Amino acid sequence: MYEFTTMGWLKHVIFHPIEGFEDLRWKKQGSMKVSMGIVVLLFVAMVANRQLLGFAFNTAYTKIFNIVPLLVQSVVYFFTWVIANWSVCTLLDGEGRLKQICINSAYALVPYIVGVFVMVFASNFLVLDEAIWLNAIYYLGLGWSVLLMFQAMKAVHQYTVLKTLASMILSLVAMLLILFLVILLLSLFQQVYVFIYSIYTEISYRIRG
Amino acid sequence: MKSMQMRKAFRRAAVLGISLVCACSAMASTAFAAEPYDSYCYDYWDDAIPAQAGYKVYNTYTGYDMNLERLTDPEDELYISESAPIDLNGAKDIFYEDVKNEFWVADTKNSRILRLDKDLQLIGCYSAIDGVPSGVANFNEPQGVFVTVEENGDIMMYIGDTQNSRIVQCKVTSMNTCECVLEIGMPDTPIYKSKTFLPEKILVDGAKNIYAVCTSVNSGSAQFNSLGEFQGFYGANRVEVTAEIIRRRIWRVFASDEQLKSMQSAAPVEYKNFDIDAEGFIYTVTEASNVTTDAVKKLNAAGYNIWNNDAGNTYIFGDAGANTYDAATNTSYTTRLTDIDIDSDGFINILDYATGRVFVYDEECTLVTIFGTYNTNSDQKGSFTGPNALETANNNVYIVDGIKNDITVYTTTLYGEYLKAAVLLYDEGKYLEAKPYWEEVIARDGTCAFALLGLGKAALKEGEYKLAMDYFKDAYARRSYDKAFKYYREQWLQDNFYLVFIVIVLIFILAIVLSILKKKGIIKKHVRKEKKQVERKKTKKELEHEAELAAEAAQAESEAEEADE
Numbered sequence: 001m002y003e004f005t006t007m008g009w010l011k012h013v014i015f016h017p018i019e020g021f022e023d024l025r026w027k028k029q030g031s032m033k034v035s036m037g038i039v040v041l042l043f044v045a046m047v048a049n050r051q052l053l054g055f056a057f058n059t060a061y062t063k064i065f066n067i068v069p070l071l072v073q074s075v076v077y078f079f080t081w082v083i084a085n086w087s088v089c090t091l092l093d094g095e096g097r098l099k100q101i102c103i104n105s106a107y108a109l110v111p112y113i114v115g116v117f118v119m120v121f122a123s124n125f126l127v128l129d130e131a132i133w134l135n136a137i138y139y140l141g142l143g144w145s146v147l148l149m150f151q152a153m154k155a156v157h158q159y160t161v162l163k164t165l166a167s168m169i170l171s172l173v174a175m176l177l178i179l180f181l182v183i184l185l186l187s188l189f190q191q192v193y194v195f196i197y198s199i200y201t202e203i204s205y206r207i208r209g
Numbered sequence: 210m211k212s213m214q215m216r217k218a219f220r221r222a223a224v225l226g227i228s229l230v231c232a233c234s235a236m237a238s239t240a241f242a243a244e245p246y247d248s249y250c251y252d253y254w255d256d257a258i259p260a261q262a263g264y265k266v267y268n269t270y271t272g273y274d275m276n277l278e279r280l281t282d283p284e285d286e287l288y289i290s291e292s293a294p295i296d297l298n299g300a301k302d303i304f305y306e307d308v309k310n311e312f313w314v315a316d317t318k319n320s321r322i323l324r325l326d327k328d329l330q331l332i333g334c335y336s337a338i339d340g341v342p343s344g345v346a347n348f349n350e351p352q353g354v355f356v357t358v359e360e361n362g363d364i365m366m367y368i369g370d371t372q373n374s375r376i377v378q379c380k381v382t383s384m385n386t387c388e389c390v391l392e393i394g395m396p397d398t399p400i401y402k403s404k405t406f407l408p409e410k411i412l413v414d415g416a417k418n419i420y421a422v423c424t425s426v427n428s429g430s431a432q433f434n435s436l437g438e439f440q441g442f443y444g445a446n447r448v449e450v451t452a453e454i455i456r457r458r459i460w461r462v463f464a465s466d467e468q469l470k471s472m473q474s475a476a477p478v479e480y481k482n483f484d485i486d487a488e489g490f491i492y493t494v495t496e497a498s499n500v501t502t503d504a505v506k507k508l509n510a511a512g513y514n515i516w517n518n519d520a521g522n523t524y525i526f527g528d529a530g531a532n533t534y535d536a537a538t539n540t541s542y543t544t545r546l547t548d549i550d551i552d553s554d555g556f557i558n559i560l561d562y563a564t565g566r567v568f569v570y571d572e573e574c575t576l577v578t579i580f581g582t583y584n585t586n587s588d589q590k591g592s593f594t595g596p597n598a599l600e601t602a603n604n605n606v607y608i609v610d611g612i613k614n615d616i617t618v619y620t621t622t623l624y625g626e627y628l629k630a631a632v633l634l635y636d637e638g639k640y641l642e643a644k645p646y647w648e649e650v651i652a653r654d655g656t657c658a659f660a661l662l663g664l665g666k667a668a669l670k671e672g673e674y675k676l677a678m679d680y681f682k683d684a685y686a687r688r689s690y691d692k693a694f695k696y697y698r699e700q701w702l703q704d705n706f707y708l709v710f711i712v713i714v715l716i717f718i719l720a721i722v723l724s725i726l727k728k729k730g731i732i733k734k735h736v737r738k739e740k741k742q743v744e745r746k747k748t749k750k751e752l753e754h755e756a757e758l759a760a761e762a763a764q765a766e767s768e769a770e771e772a773d774e
Contacts, residue, residue, distance in 0.1 A: 055682055056691035061254060127695045128688070 006031045013107050017148050021104060021155030032099060035106030042109055043074040045116040054123035057131065077175075081105060084174035085153065089167050094157030104156045108148035115141015245591040246566070246582035252658055253685035255529035261654040263569065263578030263625030266591035267605060267618040270329045272296035275616075277323075279331055287334060287384055294319050297614040299595075301352040302410065305602040307553075308358040312600070313366070314609065314616070315354045320347065322354055322368060324384075327603070329616060333384040335366070338377060341389045349373040353410040353421075365390070369408035369421055376408050376421055376433070393419070396431065396439035406431075410482050415489050427479040429512065430493075444512035446477040446495060449502035480506070482598075486551040490515070494526075494546040494559060504546060505559065516574070524574045527561055535564070538583075552601035554633055560608065565593035567606060567619070571632045575659065578628065580619060581608065591617055604629075624653045631663055640666040658684045669693050674700060 004012055009029045013020035024030050047070055050060050082102045089096060096104070119137045126133060154164040250260035272278075272295050279285045280293040298318035305312055311332070312325040324333030337346040353369030364381040378391040395406035408421035408431070417435035420443055429442035448454060454475050464472065480503075481496035491508045505526040506514040516524055527544035534541045547562035555572040565583040570576055584592040595612030604626075606619040621629065631646035644667040650660040665680030666689065674697035681690035702709065 056687050056694065059687075063254070063256075125698070127698070128691045129695075 004029070006034060010034060010107060010110065014110055014148065017144075017151045021107075021148075021152050024104070024107075025100070025155050030100070030103040030107065032103060035103045038106040038109055038113065039075055039078050041113050042078065043071060045113045045120075046070045046074045048120045049116050052120050052124075054126065056128050057123045057134065078105070078109075080175045080178050081171065084178055085167070085171040088170045088174050089153075089157050092157075092163070092167055092170075094159065094167065096153075096156035100156050101153075104152035105149065108152045109145055111148065112141045112145035115144075244580070245589040246580055249579060250657070251529055251576055252656075255525070257529070258656055260578070260657065261624045262580065262622055263628055264567075264580040264606065264619040265622050267620040269590050269615050269617045271615045275323075275325060275329055276331045280334055287331065289334060289336070289385065297323075297609075297616075299611045300597065300609045300614070300616075301611060302354050302598045303600045303607055303609045303616070304354050304356055305600045305607070306356040306358065306364075307602070309364070310602075311356075312602070312607070313354045313356050315351050315368070317350050317352055317371075317611070320350055322348070322351060322366065329607075329618075333381075335381075335385060335387050338379050338387055338389045339382075341377070342392050343375070343394070345373055345375075353408065355411040355413050357413055367411045367413055367419060369411040371407050371409055371424075374406045374408075376411060376419060378419070378437075391437045393433055393437045398439055400441060401431070401439065402428075412483055412485055412491065414485060414491070420483070420491070422480065422483060425479065427476050430480075430483065444480075444491065444493060444506065444508040444514070446480055446493075446503040446506075448475045448477045477503075481546070482548045484549050484551050486555065487553070492549050492551060492557065494549040496545045496547050496562065505549065505557075526559055526570070526574075527568060528564070528566070547596070548598045550599050550601050550606075552604075554629065555636075556601075556629065556632075558599060558601055558606060560596055560599040562596055565596050567599060567608070571636055573636060575632075577632055577659065578625060584613070588613075591619070593617070624650065627653075628657075628659075632659065635659075635663050635666070640670050643667065658686075662686050662689065665689060665693070669696070 006029075009024060009027075009031075013024055016023075047067070050058075050070065051065065053060075082098065082105055085105070086096070086098045086101050088094075089101075115137050118141075119134045122137065123134055150164060150168070153159070153168055154161070157164070157167065159167060244262045244265055246262075248260050248262040249257045252258050268274075277295040277297075279287045280289045281291050281295060282288055283291070297314070297316050299316075300314050301317040302315035303312060304314075310327045312327070312329060314323040314325065316323050319336075321334055321336035323331065324335070326332050336348055338348075339346070348368065348370050349372035350370075351368050352371045355367040357365045357367075359365055366377075366379050366381060366387060368377050368379070370377055374395055376393040377389060378393075379387040379389045381387045395401070403423065403426045405424065407424035409424055410422040410430075412420045412430075414420070418440070419433040419435075419437075420430045421433070422430045426442075427445065429445035432440040432443040434440055457472065457475065461469065461472070478495055478497040480493040483491050483493045485491050489510065493503075493506045493508065495504050503514065505516075505524070507516050509515050527546050532541050532543055542563045544564070545562040546559050548560040550558045550560075552558060556577065557570040557572070557574070559568045559570070560566075560581075561568065563583070565581050566579055567581045568576065569578045569580075581596070582592045584594040593608065593610050593613070595610055596608050597611040598609045600607045600609075604621055608617045608619065610617065627646050627649040631643045631650055634640075634643035634646065640663065643663055647660045647663040647667070650657055651664065654660070661680050661684035665677045665684060665686065668674075668677035668680060669689075669692070674693050677693040678690055678697060681687075681693055
């Protein structure tokens, strides 16, 4: 079969969505380092989309720049997706391991990231009348990524089409559950922290008094 | 230690001395009166930002300042009785009549109409009408007054005589007498469904049709022709779409006839007040709190809201947000727009009863300035407790307070004058003529978004596209920015056409040359690099594997040898 470099594999996967991920699987290729780089780039793309979009197109509230929502929308969502997918597919006879899911999912995101970067770049030279081009670029990238993601999940777990679809929808539900539990946990811990802190202040006052 | 303490003490004394000097000089220089209100404006995001004050208090007139004691002086020609009240009491309306330059005030709780000259000095008082068909001569808490001057010079008063349930039109015959021309009682038609007829505000259009806003009538204002015949209702508000309304709408589909009968029907909120502009358009305001649908309308002759188009839904009046928090007084309030007035330049002035603020909009409904405040503990000139009505005349704004019982006159500051002059020119499309005024405005308030927009449009007209873009960016006018950028891009492409052309041609040539070179095999760089990397990888990863293989092979060989032996 094929022989590629690490980046060559990425290129192969993106431009051959049907067989690319299968090859990746059977050749046991795909780099964790590259996939982490892609996740970081996803975050950078999000920030660029908010901050560097052409003035006429940018509807974001520019007075405050808060990095946390962007971080959640990119990095946190990605890892939640990986964990949720792994949890669901382990139960559904999926063959993918956590590392493979992570690598494949990240590889599938590349068209979307490229699309966002191209759109952000182009929006600085286009006017509102030409916004359709930006939309076209954006949705092309998004659609391509969705297609890749589907193929990635299909290949990594060796599923049929229907089972892949079902597992992906279930993964989204699982994502919601996980995020809900995380928020619950955070608020509980916050209360515990407040409780301990108030005991500490109480004791410190008494010692002083 | 001691020296350090001394040094500290010395420093303290020095600081004290300096601050004392500062305080003294401040006392000497702060002999000016600041406006009693916090001036602010709303930006693109509907965030309140500080702004320069557009209006300042000119004066406040109580009954004493208006010479109302003339009514109790037997020697005076305006004498009514010794016990006549010499103060306003719960005045509900003020009207400026521009032919004779006079003000008319509905002094509601005193059941009389006051006539004041342009300096708010008393020149007439009317508490009864002669020749009334129904025989009820005295006014009973009139809440609305409207005055016209006929072509023959007769002064015609239209009064919403609220507690007498009638509208009267009367001709002024002297300083304190008037003669009834028309008396309109409760309309006797099935269309008028309300059980009461309490006309509050009166308005007369060019065709002498009389409009009356009546208490708790929500189908619009009652409209009468010049003969006093009921014509129907005019310009009702729409029902605001809330979750409750939607729920009822859905229920209606499933409900039986009997259930339908017992169901509450959705009723719109009635509008509180109105005004007519020079072109005959009628503007209405709705006071009820939390209402955003039809809060302010501009009605044509058919009663159709001409702001009610696709773009019209974005018009916002009053303070942004349904419930607004005021940090200065630590209270939250709901805007209650109680009166509206269109001045001679077309500016829309809206009075907020809850906060005592007047919002000034231009004819395109863009916020120009905000002034006035609610009366807090410090009873200050220019603050209001019960602001009931406002009127504009000669660039001043007159506000009637029904609890403090006075009339406050606000006049424009220099900033306000420049701002209004600039806005007028801007709305006419004279961007270049407006430019010097905008520059004066921006010199006084650098964050005034309207001024930045105006300067941007002027720059755009002058062909300074880059400058226009900067202005629009600061004003956050995205559409205008886009327009300026379009021109800028066009200009740039024209100026740098050859550069662009050459770059494109160069890229083409380079691409062609590269492909030819690749075909001929002169360039193999890319392929070679890939191979190299693959090789390197092999050495790294598969060395062990190869070694293993070699070992296995060796073992197999030795085994074979053993077998041979």
